Amino acid sequence: MESLRLENCGFCFSLPPLGQLPSLKELTIARMSNITNVGHEFYGECGSLSKPFESLETLRFEEMSELVQWVQLDAGEFSRLQKLEIIKCPNLIGDLPKKVPSLVRLNVEKCPGLVASLVSATNIREVVLEECKGVQFDMQGESSVESLKISSFASLEEFASELFTLTNLKELEVEDCPRLLPFREGMMCLNNLRNLSVRRCPKLELPLSVEMSHYYTSLENLILSGCESLKSLPLGLFPKLQNLKIVDCINFETLVIPEGIDFQNLTSLRTLEIYGCNNMAFFPCGGLPAPNLSLLSVWVCEKLKALPEQMHTLLPSLQNLYLFNCLEIESFPEGGLPSKLRCLLIANCKKLVGGRRDWGLQRLPSLTQFALAGEPEDVVESFPDERLLLPSTLTYLMIATMPNLKSLNSRGLQLLGSLKRMEIYNCSQLQSLPEEGLPTSLFALKFWDCPLLKPRCRMEEGEDWHKIARVPVVSIDGEAIFDQVYLGPIGEASFKEGGCGLDSTRSALVSVGMRFHAFILIWVHLWRLVVVVEVGR
Template sequence: MPTCSSLPPLGQLPHLEKLELRQLPGIKRIDREFCGGKGAFRRLTSFQVLYMHGLEEWNTTYCVEDGVEEFMFPVLDSLMIQGCPRLRLKPCPPTFRDCIIYESDQVISSLEEVDITSHHCSSSSGAIKLDLTIKDDSSQSMRLFHHFPALRELTISGDHLTNVPESMRHLTSLESLTLQWCDSISALPEWLGDLSSLKSLVIFVCHGIKSLPACIQQLTKLQTLEISRCTELEKWCESEENKTKLAHISNVRVSSLHADQVHFI
């Protein structure tokens, strides 16, 4: 519907559980009109915003009465934002448990700018899974992780990232970390050892990473290490000296240097 310039008050559909907005170039805002009044979206658990190239702003809260603010999607479990290059969120992250943000860098930037002292900002403390793919270097620092202290699974993709964001070091509940398509990252930081709950580390197509830091031995809960299509790092793992540094990890999988096989250390 390329001519659609406003959204109907879908928030008043009492049984609506899943909602997808896709390729509506005339829509610039998602705000209180979308809710249609108080008690909106009481059952909505899945929301996807896909290829909304004209969308510039999503107000994640709305005023119901006497200045009282409510979250637009109070029971949201899964959120996906993809191909929305202009979109910014305000005043704070929506509630969710599982979120994918793909090629929507302004979303990431807007979350970085949120005042953590705001009374709304505790809203996303239940988020457990986050998948971020950045397209340019506007979100280089990625300081948004303070919104998600309970995060357990994190995937980061993006050729423009030159460092693993240091704001991650306080994610003490993080159990799974995947770095993929991050060729500009040249090394993993020593503070990676602060991620004391980490059980799984996956490194995929990160050619700039040539070795693992000494802190890998501090990750005593690490059970799985997967390395694929990272030529120099694969060679590092193959040496007998470095195999001993990984001896505490029960499942180490390194892609073959010479064939489309996977072998185990």
């Protein structure tokens, strides 16, 4: 026997001598509510020729609510153990095994009663510690650790200095440590660190002076979430940074390009995402010199007045631009948007939508995906109207939350000769489809929460049925009312890889719309929550 899982054995009060199974490689013990002690019987008899668990590679204790003690023999057991996981054992006290020379991964989660030092293992690569207030951060000499996650240590104020001797550390995650104080500058010597994530640590600060730039020479991915002390971030400190995400940092005001830092330091940046930073008012003066940036996403930055300057020249590789709830942005920057832009989402940006005449989307030769979402006060009655010209290259079009939208503009739609998929959400006043019909290229049509339109599109009977009869796939409120290629409901999960012909077209449409689906559906959900909160006040 190589693998064994004991689970939900409610009448079991002690464990059998599992250590005597010579071929056992993986053992999981879970939800054994009457097990209070893992004692000597767990190992069985120890002889001079064999050791308990001599082949075991993975050991898990999961949700052992009454487990109090785990006896260690320190007799050479677990000599081949590579993965040790102890999860949700709230009453467990005592030590972790001390002699596990082959251990690679240690995961201890939600064991607040466990009081122990971290295991000494020369080969350990990954350590996860969550809600284990008694575990000591004693990893001196464990330079092999490459990944460390520390979460939910309510009383932790400072890391032991040994943490910063982990010279091979490539990934560090710190979450939900409300009392954790700023890193001391002399401790941030993790020169191989590639991924750094700090979430919900309101007092934690990183050393961000220009003199500290050598601390971040290898950093590629940076996530800062719920860091109330963060007010600005000097981008020039991170020469290899590829992906930057800043979330719910309520005092964050701006990105900074420090003087004396060569602009070429931003050539590695690929994605920039800023969410829920309501004090952010502007981007760096002169724009963002990030020639390889492909994604810019800005959500719920209500004081932000403008996008980066000179986007058309400084961001030549930008392909995806997502804007949500940026209430003060009035226009795109002078010079317009980058010519390689493929995907554009604009949601709840009232002032920006008001100036749509100057968007110049028809001049974007690569734009294939466009989503526009309004707000409860939106006054748009026809789409696309004479103030918004769309490029003929569009293959995907989504419209959402336009409560006063009554009609679709036939002339504007007929110019979209490449349109394959169109989706309309939450347009309660939309009364009918264009008399001239929809673009002949259209493959999939989807409506959701358009109550006046639904009866008009009833198969063979509705007044607008003849306008959509040629569209291969039609869905209203998640129900496929017409499906010429036997696709079933158009819901996102129903699009599957196909082999050729129409199936290949269907597969292609998945990649066209999937990201927009995620963004727009999240937006619709958030908008409804706002309405509920306002009504409840």
